[in-house]
Amino acid sequence: MTNLKPVDVAIIGGGWTGLAMAKELVSRTSVSVLALERGAPRTLADYAMDMDELDYAIRLRMMQNIAEETITHRHSARDSAVPVRQYGSFHPGTGVGGAGEHWTGMCFRFMPDIFTLRTHLTEKHGAAHLPADLAVQDWGVTYDQLEPHYWYAEQMMGVSGKAGNLGGKLIDGGNIFESPRSQEYPTPPLKHSYASFLFKEATRKLGYHPYPTPAANLSENFTNPDGVTRPGCVYCGHCSRFGCMIGAKSQPTNTLLPVLRKHKSFQLRTGSWVRRIVHENGRATGVQFTDANGDEFFQPAETVVLASFTLNNVRLLYLSKIGTPYDPAAGKGTLGRNLTHQVQGGARIFFDKPLNAFMGAGCVGQRISDYDGGNGLTGEDGLLRLGMLSANSNGELPIASFGALPPGTSKANWGAEWKAASLQWRDRVAQLSLAGEHMSYRQNYMDLDPSYTDKFGDPLLRFTLNWTDHEYKQQEFAYDLSAKIAPAMGAKVDPTRPSRARYNVIQYQSTHIQGGAMMGATPETSVVNPYLQHWDVPNLWVLGASSFPQNASGNPTLTALAVTYWAADAVINKYLKHPRRLA
């Protein structure tokens, strides 16, 4: 083990939250910052040759090498877990920029009631009407406190969209159900695709309020407040699972890294796999990491920021023995609690016209929030929260899409009959997609697996996770809503209703995994305080969606950034001036 020269702040992870914190620190203070990223460097030039569905969208070339580390999964504490041996339900990224390089770019603000969900649901429905196993809780921070930080993140990325609520004034064409915004979006919405146009017209006719998906895919050339200029999207259809070849999709490497590179007080060390946060007497002393050659290092630091993906944040806290592991039987402990994913659903719909669906971008699409959060729901049938329904055109690629057929069209899924039917239905199938809120439950959590290990021999993270009756109700509601919208779009809905199936690790759902190191008002109910400072180790800050006590309907990245900027203000304005526990 080699001891390295101390730094002021060591950041674990070179993705969105780690680099966002680094940029605030080096541009606003004089501290030295070292970011440790276990993957490789990435630059715009890397992405010019990646428009290849096979290597990037099917073989998932940008993801963490699952051979080195994965998670295990079981549906309940009564089962034994097995490893997720190949990627399926989510895609953790690696390399500089992390999953922020291959993400889709959807940029939602959460609705205000998410931040006080326990209080809100209790007031609306009464404690007796909530599921007994419901574990949702208030965040300890409110939407109003986060609003300026949302705006700061949106400007950094140049988010494209249309405001529907500017300071309380509702605006037609935007999302009138959204949280009040202080400013219009930095750039106007992306263009329509045929499918998104049809969805907009249909939902309007039905009395809903469609709006364009807020997008980190720039709709036009944009220079952000840091002076970083990027071009508008060209709708090439290679977004999710790809890095953007022209930098139109906001990624850490094309927004934050160009600024960070100008600061001598910032260093980025790639190929550095942090394996432990070292601490004694309630204080982190630094981090221990292994480099690409297998050599081990100790990096001393005054302050440690844990800013990797949810999975690794939680696992590293477990491996470092920081915090109190959650015990679901006793209902005690906090580390690993409140694991959430995102509820997917909707329906496939079939057209008799071509959609030219190969054109698109991650966020080209229209959606409705008429049933987002608890909008339009009484809760009487047990459905407390729903989510957004959308039609997206993110660029249909031929390997993944070939063979999408109405049920019953072909007996087999191979051979002459199947080929003929697949060609007939080619480019005539779309999806109405639910992005559903996933509430947290006592029985869904993360801990360490007793049998399976990573390439170093350290235990893997174990998920205990299954859907509950509420998520099935969300999917059934979303299906019925889709069945209503499809004919108005001139399409037929797939008659297959949602199947109430168990959680599935094979099928891609979304890379939105939250919780495990949740924020909250007291050390008994949370891992970090409302400033993302660890309750037990006050010179350790834990960033990212691991801090979310439950997931909203919307994708988590923008909120993870807003909370990071909120935490950065606390670190810079309060903590560094006088290091102490801030709550």
Next chain:
Amino acid sequence: MKRREFLTIPASALGGTLLYTLAREPFRLQAQEGTVKVPLRFFTAGEARVIATACERIFPSDANGPGAKEAGVVIYIDRQLAGPYGADKYRYTKGPFVDSYPEHGYQGKENPRETYHQGIAKLGNNFDELPVAEQIQKLQSMEKTHFFQLLRAHTIEGMFSDPMHGGNAGLIGWQLVGFPGPRMSYKEDIDQHFGAEFRPKPASLEQIMRRPGKPWEDEKA
């Protein structure tokens, strides 16, 4: 070192198409050459014939257009198996290996290379010489196996992946489904052509970028 094996096929089946040799040097096959010998990286010539035939049953060449044979799907599969994917370099392969729910996916120990060898043994060395009806029957009896599911997925991949991976010869798969391939911009087209087919002429990544790509299978396994 393994004896070098070749797949001998009529050049007309592949059209004029770019292939990559074992030395990773691209060379162009000419249709008029009669027959061509494609160097194999993983299969023996006999194994390649069995797999090529099975792929042809999965994605047949018929009145609806070309299939696995014309696209060179077996060449695609041969390269995938020879590369890191075939050796499971990107799958979690630590034990214990236990059976679980279908929701947990393939939990077996065998890597794709081993799975193919087992599958070929089940199909039989003379599979390509059986009557077509018998070939179909045999594949039907194997539909639920991991091997068949891989073979089906790989056949679709070989039909529709960029030709740098060895399949989709002459962009035949993309022409079949009207996919234009990677393109630099649809900025002027995305909000046009509503309800009408827009089918730009397909081009490969190399044609668009004017330099050869670096397929993952060429990485050392």
